[in-house]
Amino acid sequence: MADPVQFMSHHTAVEYRVPDPSPLNVYFAEQLAAGRIVGHKCPECGKVYMPPRGYCPLCVVETTAKDEVEVADRGTVTTFCIVNVPFAGQRLDPPYVVAQVLLDGADIPLPHLILGCPADQVRMGLRVAAVWREPERWSTTPENIAHFEPTGEPDAPYESYSEHL
Numbered sequence: 001m002a003d004p005v006q007f008m009s010h011h012t013a014v015e016y017r018v019p020d021p022s023p024l025n026v027y028f029a030e031q032l033a034a035g036r037i038v039g040h041k042c043p044e045c046g047k048v049y050m051p052p053r054g055y056c057p058l059c060v061v062e063t064t065a066k067d068e069v070e071v072a073d074r075g076t077v078t079t080f081c082i083v084n085v086p087f088a089g090q091r092l093d094p095p096y097v098v099a100q101v102l103l104d105g106a107d108i109p110l111p112h113l114i115l116g117c118p119a120d121q122v123r124m125g126l127r128v129a130a131v132w133r134e135p136e137r138w139s140t141t142p143e144n145i146a147h148f149e150p151t152g153e154p155d156a157p158y159e160s161y162s163e164h165l
């Protein structure tokens with residue numbers, strides 16, 4: 001008699017579709033298609049929500065088009081992980097880095113790829129800039145930015161992003 005089965009290994013995939021995106025989600029996506037990254041600046045606390053949410057949960061106030069700001073396509077790596085594990089459907093060969101990038105002018109980081117340097121050189125505080133795909137390929141997705149890569153600027157001081165970890 002064989003030992004009882006205790007483990008099974010298999011791949012699964014889940015595709016998320018947002019069936020009814022909010023007008024703000026649609027607007028944010030349309031702006032990405034035009035090469036702009038926009039957010040809403042809370043009129044009370046000044047935090048910039050990117051993507052815009054239409055409200056500040058801290059101040060419990062509405063934000064509207066009058067609160068729109070454009071944020072930079074460069075910023076600071078706050079946290080990151082080095083992907084070392086191969087998986088089905090992977091588009092890059094490991095190791096590579098996925099990081100939270102705090103864009104200049106935003107208070108919410110954007111998750112994205114960091115390329116252009118060895119994975120073991122990515123660090124908290126690293127200054128990076130977007131590498132955009134050719135405009136002919138832009139659509140309503142953050143993938144209009146192919147990846148971020150180091151700018152060569154000095155690292156950002158920890159205090160400048162410590163509230164965003």
Ligand SMILES: [Zn+2]
Pocket residue numbers: 042043044045046047056057058059060
């Ligand atoms: Zn606020």
